[in-house]
Amino acid sequence: MGTLSVRAAVAAAFLTIICPAAYAADANITLQDAHARIMPGAKVGAAYLLITNAGKAPDRLVAVSTPVAGKAELHSVTNDNGVMKMRPVDGLTLKPGETVELKPGGLHIMLMEVQGGLKPGDTVPLTLTFEKAGAKSVSASVDKPAGHGH
Ligand SMILES: [Cu+2]
Numbered sequence: 297m298g299t300l301s302v303r304a305a306v307a308a309a310f311l312t313i314i315c316p317a318a319y320a321a322d323a324n325i326t327l328q329d330a331h332a333r334i335m336p337g338a339k340v341g342a343a344y345l346l347i348t349n350a351g352k353a354p355d356r357l358v359a360v361s362t363p364v365a366g367k368a369e370l371h372s373v374t375n376d377n378g379v380m381k382m383r384p385v386d387g388l389t390l391k392p393g394e395t396v397e398l399k400p401g402g403l404h405i406m407l408m409e410v411q412g413g414l415k416p417g418d419t420v421p422l423t424l425t426f427e428k429a430g431a432k433s434v435s436a437s438v439d440k441p442a443g444h445g446h
Contacts, residue, residue, distance in 0.1 A: 331436050362407065
């Protein structure tokens with residue numbers, strides 16, 4: 297009896313030590329509706345998606361990569377006296393429960409040095425790296441050129 301309760305106490309102590317760490321590693325980031333705008337033959341393009349933090353702690357997007365582009369950067373768009381300007385941002389913090397939409401005219405993933413041969417409907421693998429959730433992958437489909445879709 298005495299031995300058992302000591303064991304139970306030791307087990308309980310371990311659980312309280314292990315649980316917070318396990319919880320932190322279990323950050324809950326989901327990626328949805330990923331699509332990319334890359335004109336046939338273009339060297340630059342952009343990717344858009346919805347990022348949701350369903351966890352209970354903030355998380356931060358710190359890096360983006362894709363095998364189809366030499367470089368991928370998170371960009372913001374600001375209106376500078378009527379001129380839309382893009383600039384790289386070094387990360388994106390998501391509050392608990394927050395969904396951020398990357399969309400044309402706003403935050404986007406800029407793709408540079410894009411490899412040739414991508415056509416509408418092709419799939420572009422994207423990897424988004426978060427401080428807590430780690431690397432998350434999503435497939436973005438290449439949009440049809442604007443004005444030609446039906
Ligand atoms: Cu850009």
